[in-house]
Amino acid sequence: MTVNSGQTNIAFDFDELRDEANLDFIEFSRLVGPGEFDGAVSFGFATRTARPQRLATSMSFDLQDLLGTVTGSIGHVGNVLFADDKSFGLFGFEYDSSRTSPTTSGFFLEGRLQNLGSFTTVLFDVSNAEISSNASLLEISGDLLIAPEFADMLIERSLTTSDLTGRDVGDLLLRAAVPEPNTATILFLVIVPLVSTRVACRRLRTSGSLSRPMSTRVPLCAGAA
Numbered sequence: 001m002t003v004n005s006g007q008t009n010i011a012f013d014f015d016e017l018r019d020e021a022n023l024d025f026i027e028f029s030r031l032v033g034p035g036e037f038d039g040a041v042s043f044g045f046a047t048r049t050a051r052p053q054r055l056a057t058s059m060s061f062d063l064q065d066l067l068g069t070v071t072g073s074i075g076h077v078g079n080v081l082f083a084d085d086k087s088f089g090l091f092g093f094e095y096d097s098s099r100t101s102p103t104t105s106g107f108f109l110e111g112r113l114q115n116l117g118s119f120t121t122v123l124f125d126v127s128n129a130e131i132s133s134n135a136s137l138l139e140i141s142g143d144l145l146i147a148p149e150f151a152d153m154l155i156e157r158s159l160t161t162s163d164l165t166g167r168d169v170g171d172l173l174l175r176a177a178v179p180e181p182n183t184a185t186i187l188f189l190v191i192v193p194l195v196s197t198r199v200a201c202r203r204l205r206t207s208g209s210l211s212r213p214m215s216t217r218v219p220l221c222a223g224a225a
Helices: 014-021 063-069 148-156
Strands: 005-012 025-028 032-034 041-044 079-082 086-095 107-114 120-133 137-146 168-177 188-191 203-206 209-213
Touching: 005 137, 014 025, 014 168, 063 120, 086 120, 107 137, 120 148, 120 168, 137 148
Parallel strands: none
Antiparallel strands: 005 041, 005 168, 025 079, 032 041, 079 086, 086 107, 107 120, 120 137, 120 188, 137 168, 203 209
């Protein structure tokens, strides 16, 4: 099955990014839209023919063995702008089993950096990931942890003296449309390693406050404890 279209909703913890990484949020680029839960914005998927090729959406998977067969990337449009002309964005969402650990799921977001090194690197690992898929929809939710590559870059650019690897700086909900096959819909649920005993449908942050539980806003978590 191939990913055709969709969006990724992200609620960043901008207080944490400012206080710990000296990234002072200014605004989102015009291609970023409203999100599906409190404090979130949405980054639309790039097309399968987008240029540069790195940005194009190319993810495919076997519905009956998603983690064992997923390949390619989901490209995104839009950027997050910070003071001093710094930014990151044009995200690519991918899976790499070698990035799986007790605190990470193997899913990650890479992105293009501007005035932060001006290159593409892994920014965030996805933790507390919950995956739901059927014959027409793929949904993935989780926490965004600062990846080792991004943490190293922040130190190299003298934005912090601390290793911020694993710091929780946001929440993610990806919703992707996939074409329906001629077979009956198969529904399954995969829970990948958790950072702690928190359930994946935890309370999502807004700046300075907590929003309502994800289960009240996102169908993915309906019926969760």
